[in-house]
Amino acid sequence: MKTKPNIQVAEYCCRKRITDPEFYRIMREQERDPNILSGIDRIYALYKMMGMEVTYEELDAL
Numbered sequence: 001m002k003t004k005p006n007i008q009v010a011e012y013c014c015r016k017r018i019t020d021p022e023f024y025r026i027m028r029e030q031e032r033d034p035n036i037l038s039g040i041d042r043i044y045a046l047y048k049m050m051g052m053e054v055t056y057e058e059l060d061a062l
Contacts, residue, residue: 040056040059040060043059044056044059
Protein backbone atom coordinates (compact mmCIF):
# COMPACT_ATOMS: atom_id res chain seq x y z
CA MET A 1 0.00 0.00 0.00
CA LYS A 2 1.44 3.33 -1.09
CA THR A 3 0.95 6.42 1.10
CA LYS A 4 1.10 10.04 0.03
CA PRO A 5 3.60 12.34 1.70
CA ASN A 6 2.15 14.88 4.08
CA ILE A 7 2.73 17.98 1.97
CA GLN A 8 0.43 20.25 4.00
CA VAL A 9 2.65 20.15 7.07
CA ALA A 10 5.74 21.01 5.06
CA GLU A 11 4.00 23.96 3.41
CA TYR A 12 2.66 25.23 6.72
CA CYS A 13 6.06 25.11 8.40
CA CYS A 14 7.68 27.24 5.73
CA ARG A 15 6.70 30.78 6.68
CA LYS A 16 7.68 33.76 4.64
CA ARG A 17 9.04 36.72 6.48
CA ILE A 18 7.54 40.01 5.34
CA THR A 19 10.35 42.24 4.13
CA ASP A 20 8.39 44.72 2.06
CA PRO A 21 9.27 48.25 3.26
CA GLU A 22 5.94 49.57 1.94
CA PHE A 23 4.09 47.25 4.34
CA TYR A 24 6.03 48.61 7.33
CA ARG A 25 5.45 52.19 6.22
CA ILE A 26 1.68 51.60 6.10
CA MET A 27 1.77 49.96 9.56
CA ARG A 28 3.60 52.96 11.05
CA GLU A 29 1.08 55.38 9.51
CA GLN A 30 -1.79 53.41 11.04
CA GLU A 31 -0.09 53.47 14.46
CA ARG A 32 0.13 57.27 14.33
CA ASP A 33 -3.46 57.74 13.08
CA PRO A 34 -5.48 59.44 15.86
CA ASN A 35 -8.76 58.09 14.46
CA ILE A 36 -7.85 54.46 15.21
CA LEU A 37 -8.96 53.37 18.68
CA SER A 38 -6.64 51.75 21.20
CA GLY A 39 -7.46 48.37 22.74
CA ILE A 40 -9.26 49.72 25.82
CA ASP A 41 -11.20 52.21 23.69
CA ARG A 42 -12.34 49.40 21.39
CA ILE A 43 -13.65 47.36 24.32
CA TYR A 44 -15.39 50.45 25.75
CA ALA A 45 -17.05 51.16 22.38
CA LEU A 46 -18.13 47.52 22.04
CA TYR A 47 -19.78 47.53 25.47
CA LYS A 48 -21.54 50.81 24.67
CA MET A 49 -22.82 49.42 21.35
CA MET A 50 -24.21 46.41 23.23
CA GLY A 51 -26.03 48.81 25.58
CA MET A 52 -23.97 47.95 28.66
CA GLU A 53 -23.07 50.56 31.26
CA VAL A 54 -19.31 50.51 31.75
CA THR A 55 -16.60 52.90 32.90
CA TYR A 56 -12.92 53.07 32.01
CA GLU A 57 -12.06 52.30 35.65
CA GLU A 58 -13.93 49.00 35.43
CA LEU A 59 -12.12 48.10 32.24
CA ASP A 60 -8.72 48.99 33.74
CA ALA A 61 -9.40 46.50 36.54
CA LEU A 62 -9.73 43.66 34.03
